[in-house]
Amino acid sequence: MMRNSLAHTDLNCLLHPQTDPAALVAQGPLILESGDGVFVTDSSGRSYLEGMSSLWCASLGFNEPRLARAAADQISRLGTYHTFNRRSNPAVIELAERLLALSPMPDGKALFANSGSEAVDTMIKLAWLYHSGRGAPERRKIISRRRAYHGSTVLGATLSGLPSMRGAFAWPDPGVIFAEAPHFYTCAEAGESEEAFVDRLVAEVAALIAAEGAGSIAAMIAEPVMGAGGVIIPPSGYFPKLAELLREKGILLLSDEVICGFGRTGEWFGCQTFGFRPDMMSVAKALSSGYQPIGATLLTAEIHDVVSAEASRLGVLGHGFTYAGHPVTSAVALETLKIYEEMDLLAQVRARAPAFLDHINALAGHPLVGEARAVGLIGAVELVADRATRRPFASEAGIGARLVTLALDQGLIVRNLGDAIAICPPLIVTTAELELLFNRLRQALDALALETAASQVE
Numbered sequence: 001m002m003r004n005s006l007a008h009t010d011l012n013c014l015l016h017p018q019t020d021p022a023a024l025v026a027q028g029p030l031i032l033e034s035g036d037g038v039f040v041t042d043s044s045g046r047s048y049l050e051g052m053s054s055l056w057c058a059s060l061g062f063n064e065p066r067l068a069r070a071a072a073d074q075i076s077r078l079g080t081y082h083t084f085n086r087r088s089n090p091a092v093i094e095l096a097e098r099l100l101a102l103s104p105m106p107d108g109k110a111l112f113a114n115s116g117s118e119a120v121d122t123m124i125k126l127a128w129l130y131h132s133g134r135g136a137p138e139r140r141k142i143i144s145r146r147r148a149y150h151g152s153t154v155l156g157a158t159l160s161g162l163p164s165m166r167g168a169f170a171w172p173d174p175g176v177i178f179a180e181a182p183h184f185y186t187c188a189e190a191g192e193s194e195e196a197f198v199d200r201l202v203a204e205v206a207a208l209i210a211a212e213g214a215g216s217i218a219a220m221i222a223e224p225v226m227g228a229g230g231v232i233i234p235p236s237g238y239f240p241k242l243a244e245l246l247r248e249k250g251i252l253l254l255s256d257e258v259i260c261g262f263g264r265t266g267e268w269f270g271c272q273t274f275g276f277r278p279d280m281m282s283v284a285k286a287l288s289s290g291y292q293p294i295g296a297t298l299l300t301a302e303i304h305d306v307v308s309a310e311a312s313r314l315g316v317l318g319h320g321f322t323y324a325g326h327p328v329t330s331a332v333a334l335e336t337l338k339i340y341e342e343m344d345l346l347a348q349v350r351a352r353a354p355a356f357l358d359h360i361n362a363l364a365g366h367p368l369v370g371e372a373r374a375v376g377l378i379g380a381v382e383l384v385a386d387r388a389t390r391r392p393f394a395s396e397a398g399i400g401a402r403l404v405t406l407a408l409d410q411g412l413i414v415r416n417l418g419d420a421i422a423i424c425p426p427l428i429v430t431t432a433e434l435e436l437l438f439n440r441l442r443q444a445l446d447a448l449a450l451e452t453a454a455s456q457v458e
């Protein structure tokens, strides 16, 4: 098929997720054909530094040969099988063992899925099963947070604190309660210290619990760093205090580690960076470096004991996906974890993180940047109309989206979450590549500053 006819066929045949259909018709699709390390090349031969690891997942870049071999080897042995009715396979067994050993719940269990959304849905089901096993089936409500992202299934949309995700899709009156996002820059009151901000947020959660009745609430779900909500990094103290409150009230704490898992924040998991012990965790994305669709729910031994006894009482764990524990996806994820350990992933992230932070902080002085934030190798710059008052741009101005287009012109892929520009490069990024990434980002920001000054965008 000819290249421009590929674009034509795309427009004729595909409905794209998280895309404005009218903008797609106007601009056409960006067709990526190949990758090399942290770079990808489009169908016209243009190369881009991929500053978002695809969707926060390609930690090993875009063409790791060991992952290609792992998939091919497994397909030539056993190309597919399920894990219902006691069935298992060597790849998923070895993967579960390695994954648990890395995790903060080494005595726990792993239940596999095909995506982050499915891992989150599973985690909520297991929270309900747990409470039912403890004789409290009326504990059904879930606490989520404004700006949260927990996936794209109906339950994911219902847990989401993002208007674009909820819109037509959130289940009506679902029993989801929303707490404030821990974003000091946008949510703190005038003159409030970080510590007072944390105390206020935790007191608000306590008040929500009191209003709803603790005995009606199953769990609180939280991303350690909120990803799609704008790369929101919580102040220290937030999670430890929240965890203490929830434990007192018998409410489970579920850590959605779909973005933070596997070294992104400088520890294996975000809950370790932010100092709390969850009852369950959802993981996906970097578990296979994004090369295969896989997710997993990890549960502590204590939760497992209760849910397995309850499932036996009911006759079966009435849950499962055809491809959960798939031998090929498991083999690729297993090889990914082996590579992480062999390359000493955490040491690599920690070695690059100070330069990453310096580059981000250097952008904090830019006239369009209100806040620059980072932890490990994930960060964002928040574009504002007025730095002194922190006044945002009008959302109709589409400033964040414009910056993304200008960055593409510079050969850089980043993503706008409203007017927060997210940066989440592959974890194999070198110091020189980080320098290139931030040079290109600065050029895009300078171009945007000229445009906004010329048109006096507010």
Ligand code: PMP
Residues within 6 Å of the ligand: 055, 114, 115, 116, 117, 118, 120, 149, 150, 151, 152, 223, 227, 228, 256, 257, 258, 259, 284, 285
């Ligand atoms: N949870 C979080 C925190 C996520 O960031 C995402 C995806 N960006 C999901 C869940 C859903 O994962 P998936 O798209 O693999 O279903």
